[in-house]
Amino acid sequence: MRTAICERLGVEFPLFAFSHCRDVVAAVTNAGGFGVLGAIAYTPEQLDTELTWLDERVGGRPYGVDVLLPGKVDAQALDREARLADAVPERHRDFVAHLMAKYGVGGAGGPIGGPIGGPAAGSADEVGRRVTAAGAAGLIDVALKHPIGLVASALGPPPPELVARAREAGVPVAALVGTVEHARRQVEAGADIIVAQGTEAGGHTGEISTMVLVPQVVDAVGPVPVLAAGGIASGRQMAAAMALGAEGVWCGSVWLTTEEAETAPAVKRKMLAASSLDTVRSRSRTGKPARQLRSAWTDEWDSGQESPGPLGMPLQLLVAESAMARIGAAAERGEPGALELANYFVGQVVGQLDQVRPAREVVYAMVSEFADAVERLGRLSG
């Protein structure tokens, strides 16, 4: 397959794989796609370790790094002296305690902002900091010391310093957007590639569907190349996205149920069983609307009678990450209340994910189905 973006980035298939898991990034990159590591889970030192691990495995093939740069954050996150956790109001702490009791989540109740487990070691306080321009800059400095082929930023226009640093290093900058207006703003801010992400996508997402958004963004920012994201987990969907004018696709959810994914086993099982009706766009995990598995966590925050309503970003992220660390551990022990609460970011394509496959196989299946879909279309068109 040959799109301008393939030439520019030196990849075989314009299939971008966003994942927090280095094994997925390596597998996709080695299969001819373009893996992009979500950096937000790591400290700069950890990120350095992850990228070194990747460099040793991808044989010079290009891969990318993704950071989160919300346009607006809670003011407390910008004050480096304050402990973020101190800014979490009492009634939000109380509500979390109430949820833990109501759902009988066992285990030690770590303090909000305290250590969180999983691959993202460190404290929730640190994770909260990373979604600021200063936090992201620390991650990007590390990333640019590695032979990366792309820096991607989600949520807000990349700060000028970030663009300048990437430019200097010869690394293109991609930006995720959910509206035409944001796409224009990102291009003005220096983005080299736009990822137009529909509402059906997992994680932070807007309201406009991929089918509607992509052609509008293509028309608005051309000749800047556009990747389509949201609702894409098969070759037919990849062909559809490219029929809309995209030069490639950006997929996240489809990797969460691969063999390599570090998705918590209980959550992975939920995803394999879920239908496309089982996701919700909720502010309950990060403070900004993000699509995720609907669970007791989202129900309680979004419509529970006692809910104080979610905080902004990153305070809600702090609250949720701290609680989810405990909920996740309890869910793995099989505690039923914790299983009800457990969730994770995933798009509506979760309804298509019903088996665990190696990431490499997913890439090959998508490329092959893409070719079939294009051939069928050609026949219909006559």
Place this chain on the structure above:
Amino acid sequence: MRTAICERLGVEFPLFAFSHCRDVVAAVTNAGGFGVLGAIAYTPEQLDTELTWLDERVGGRPYGVDVLLPGKVDAQALDREARLADAVPERHRDFVAHLMAKYGVGGAGGPIGGPIGGPAAGSADEVGRRVTAAGAAGLIDVALKHPIGLVASALGPPPPELVARAREAGVPVAALVGTVEHARRQVEAGADIIVAQGTEAGGHTGEISTMVLVPQVVDAVGPVPVLAAGGIASGRQMAAAMALGAEGVWCGSVWLTTEEAETAPAVKRKMLAASSLDTVRSRSRTGKPARQLRSAWTDEWDSGQESPGPLGMPLQLLVAESAMARIGAAAERGEPGALELANYFVGQVVGQLDQVRPAREVVYAMVSEFADAVERLGRLSG
């Protein structure tokens, strides 16, 4: 273009045009597409007149008729003796009166359930009745006396009598669905064609996007042919839908801003100016979630402090149609409050609609852009 559905229905392009306006239906049908007249606005006698008008203009080319058959309706609508309007609670009447006063809507305040203007002459009470199986049967009896090529039903599985009558007349039945489960149920109930409609569509719509829904429905009901609806108003979007496995597309919104459309001028201007962010899925016009222009009407019902919340179907339809008749007239007089309230069903593609064109031109442009998109895809695929 040649898909199985083209052969079966005897059309050139698998482009289905849903419209309440006979001029649009005629124009699309004569341009090689397949027009489908929304029958809900008409009494059986009026429908007979409309279809006779169509028969005289389409030269034997096939067209269809669409009725609304909600799976669940307010019990009052099934009691043929009661006046539907009597079942509207006092606080809903009061809320409408409050809105009219707050937005300074002038003109006579017709009683709820009373006569409504526009192309859908008759009383709102009658309109409310038409969304019952008995009401729809009356319309279908009339339709089957004409050489129609399709009966379509939205919202619920078609009652067995309806399917039997259409079958006997040799007319295929199409059913609109928003989930895989509903698609399966419709096929079991005898539907010959499934229209898989994504959340971005105008009118009654579910939560799953077209990109995600269509392939799942295709896989679930094949070999029953699937049309894609929602987010389709251009040839690129048509190509995308067919890459997903659809045999054709079903479009509604794109016709609302055509020359032929009877869309109220003030609402048409709103549509031409709207972006894709300016729609909302709201129960405020019919009692069931339907995508429409966001306006003071949807805001007040969905989140206004004094809102009693919408009623079910068809009572909310009754309330809304009665009020909208008055609001529409005031909006045409240029009353600012009425202009704030005025709205109509439309999908997220409204952001693409920025000029008034003849419906025929829209068909030709879509077919031509479809061919270009398929050719581009073929080149990319190599």
